[in-house]
Amino acid sequence: MADFTLKTGTDGVAVITWDCPGKSMNVMSFEGLAELDACIDEVLSDDSIKGAVITSGKDSFAGGMDLNILASLRDAIEGDPAKGVFEGVMRMHGILRKIERAGMDAKSHKGGKPIVAALPGTAMGIGYELPLACHRIFAAETKAKIGLPEIMVGLFPGAGGTTRLVRKLGAMAAAPYLLEGKTLAPAKAKAAGLVDEVVAPGELLAKAKDWVLNASDADLLKPWDAKGYKMPGGAPYTPAGFPTFMGAAVMVHGKTKGVYPAARALLSAVYEGALVSFDEALKIEARWFTKIVLDPTSGAMIRSLFLNKGALEKGAVRPEGVEDQRVRKVGVLGAGMMGAGIALVSAMAGIEVVLIDARQEAADKGKAYAESYMDKGISRGKATAQKKEATLALITATTDYAALEGCDLVIEAVFEDPGVKAEVTAKAEVVLGEDAIFATNTSTLPISDLAKASARPGQFIGIHFFSPVEKMNLVEIIRGRETGDRAVAKALDYVRQIRKTPIVVNDARFFYANRCILPYINEGIRMVGEGVAPWMVEHSAELLGFPVGPLQLTDEVSIDLGVKIAKATKAAMGEAYPDADVDDVVFWLADQGRMGRKAGAGFYAYDDKGKRQGIWPGLVEKFPLAEDQPELVQVQHRLMMAQVLEAVRALEEGVLTDIREGDVGAILGWGFAPWSGGPFSWLDMIGAGKAVEICDRLEAAHGPRFAAPKLLREMAEAGERFYTRFDPARAA
Structure with a gap:
């Protein structure tokens, strides 16, 4: 046809x-x-x-x-x-x-x-x-x-x-x-x-x-x-048009930091095309478009943000032979910010929701979050009163676990405390049908350990949402040691229903996303302790195309959470714990009451409306600037490799089983340099040999955390690329 x-x-x-x-x-x-x-x-x-x-x-x-x-x-x-x-x-x-x-x-x-x-x-x-x-x-x-x-x-x-x-x-x-x-x-x-x-x-x-x-x-x-x-508004060579093009050039550079070539090429095509006839302008557009299509940045972005993302959303990693697991009724345990967000996106997708909290007041507040969100949508013309009414009608806010009857999926989103999570797991499973799947929303706690509280570990899985749930597109699904294929399929089908992008990883400390984010944050903080100018750390990250630098990111997620994670990790790792020098900075800030943006005080200073006012002066008073500052590229290599090497290790250890998920998850999960296509695409862009050279220099200067993984060194010696060796789409 x-x-x-x-x-x-x-x-x-x-x-x-x-x-x-x-x-x-x-x-x-x-x-x-x-x-x-x-x-x-x-x-x-x-x-x-x-x-x-x-x-x-x-x-x-x-x-x-x-x-x-x-x-x-x-x-x-x-x-x-x-x-x-x-x-x-x-x-x-x-x-x-x-x-x-x-x-x-x-x-x-x-x-x-x-x-x-x-x-x-x-x-x-x-x-x-x-x-x-x-x-x-x-x-x-x-x-x-x-x-x-x-x-x-x-x-x-x-x-x-x-x-x-x-x-x-x-x-x-x-x-x-x-x-x-x-x-x-x-x-x-x-x-x-x-x-x-x-x-x-x-x-x-x-x-x-x-x-x-x-x-x-x-x-x-x-x-x-x-x-x-x-031309409306004036051509670039006219007095009216010249300021427009000058302003556009400044805007493009300000937003792209010079790492997104398509925007610069587009501006060039517009400027040059405006100087000639329409048909000549089309040729100019075609030449600039050709240049961008052949640019490795364009190829990497297309592959990760269009082809790979689309494949994952269509079920590329869904277990074969498992029938449709679309969710009809979901239970959400915990009506805090995360639970309220999960309830909201579920109801907006037309799924019946039971939102449970220990207190009715808290459960009602969680439902009110959905009401407030819909009201904002109506005021902006993005929702209707009918849509609001239909969404809220799907959410039942209660303290009664009996309301979970008929739920085919339950998502627990209570405090990051194994004891509390075990308690609500047991309460829910008493009510749930034998086919129901139980999911825990956690960012750090091992799924296999949490599954010990379940009477049916094969139906227990991790679903890690990123905050705020309604805005973040990535959902990380974590398969525990005993998690069965039907649980994985249920989680994937649910994520597809709520119109988000899933990745599936195997259970390990910090899973995949946080495993890579934390070294990025820690490396930035570590440099502050070494006397590297904090503003150089932040601007180095921005010039790499990251949405925020590691210090701002720490402020956003909260410094007290960083302290909590550090203490828990140190307790689990004992003498092998590698980040004591990072703790010197973070714990000191916490002792000063500087808990991040929510407290109006962190690495940054804030005004009374919560607007950042620049790096807090007290930071460099406590950690004075070193006389010799590193070159920009050295700082960038440290920030980049801190993340990329963890991604390679995750693949090497079997936490990641698909490099497409590694790249898409990095971009959507924590904003890893979207222009690069993700960590594996970036490594292919510079070549494994070049990456190993950078690792060797960093390891000599800063220690074994920058040691090139065995897999990367093997690929360098063989002249291999990740998307030649590991791409499932190519293998198919």
Whole structure:
């Protein structure tokens, strides 16, 4: 079956329907482009056809380009991947330009046929670039999203979207949609100038056809093809436009810290393209797009944030042969911030929730958290009163464990105390049916030890949410020594229901995410104790693309929690405990009452509204700056390797069983340098040999925590890469 089909009605209007067989949402492929091209040729060559409407056979219009084809473009011309990408992109430009010109005479701009886009729902990426080439864009009044999110996966709109949107809106107005990937619902998209008409869903096709039948030659002439066209807001060489581009360059550098090449390339394509004709601008866009596609950063981001993330969300690591384990009713034990968040996301997904706490007042407060969240959504236009009512109706707040009857999943989210967790486990299992799965939400306590309190350890599993639950996309699922496949499948199916991204790891101290986060935090704190300037530590992390530095991160999660974790870890490890020098700094801060942001005092100083005011001066008074400060790259290597080596060790020890989970989990879990694609992608980017060289230097200077793992050294000697040796997708 074809992706694009054409049918002409008695009114003479051709309807070109995009409907990819077997897919929930349309994505563009080269086969699809060829079919679209043939449909356009038929419209333009058949005198009985008056014009065309391009629409979708699905509820949405399109989700974008099939990013797998970028790899095929790179390989299209042997020995010259740049040529393959450039020529492939220019073919797309040719098809969209054909739509845009629609058979008009080049000089008189007459004789063309109107071609409009009718969007029944979401239109993203090429799904919006195609409509931009049409003469009118109609969108159904739905909750769909319209925009160009390519920048979020290390690309920028390369099928004319960059050039057309800037010429349509002006550089300043187009910036949020190009540089930030902002998307809008249809009504707001119309107000912003992204679409031309918003109509009732049932009238979409009729309104689009009516426009086709009544369009004039003037309606078909794009502004940028008209004589005397001037860019809205001013071109870069004009007095009005120059400040816009200067400001954009500063904004891009401020936000990307120089490590996201797609944003810089996009700005270059816009600036250079504005100096030439529209067709020359498309070539410039294609050249910059080719450069980004071939950049290893782009490839790593696409692989981790699109391909691997999508595979995990679709069940790539789900145990085979286990029937559907979708959750019908979930019990949440503990109505604190974490439990309240779990209850909220579960109810928002349509799951019945029983929220239990020791006191009714606390249980009610947990439910009130959902009410407050929904109220904020309503005030921002992101929720409705009906949605709020339906969500709250699904949550039962109580102290009675008998209410757990009928729950097929229970998630315990009480204090990080093994005794308390054991008590609530036993209470819940008395009520639960024999098939119910019990999950513990913990960030540090070993799952296999907690499972000892369960009468059915095969149905006991760890589900580690990140805080705040409603905002964080990652969920870490931890398989204990006795955890069975059905429990894993239940956890994965539940995470999919609440629309988050799961990774599955085996039980070990700190699991995977915290195992890597803590060394990052500790290395930053350790450097402060050594006399490295705290601001250098923080800025080094920011220049690596981390959302926050290790000191700010410690303030955010709280210093007293760090003290608690340190004491528990030291008690468990005894003489092998490696972080006494870190404790010197953290414990001293705690003794000063500086418990982090929640206390308005930590590594940073805060004003009375909780706003950071810079590094607290008392920190360098207690830990004076060393006379010789390290170079930036030395600090960055310490911060980077502290995390990356733990990821390798987790793989080496079998805690991680899939490097895709290691990369996706790192980016979504703690913001590991998204431009890198994750720790394993970064190691592949620099090469195992280079990584071992860095390790050897760091080990000589700072000790055995930087020793290269045996696996990494073996790979360096063999010249191997992680995504050659371990990628399950490649093996399949």
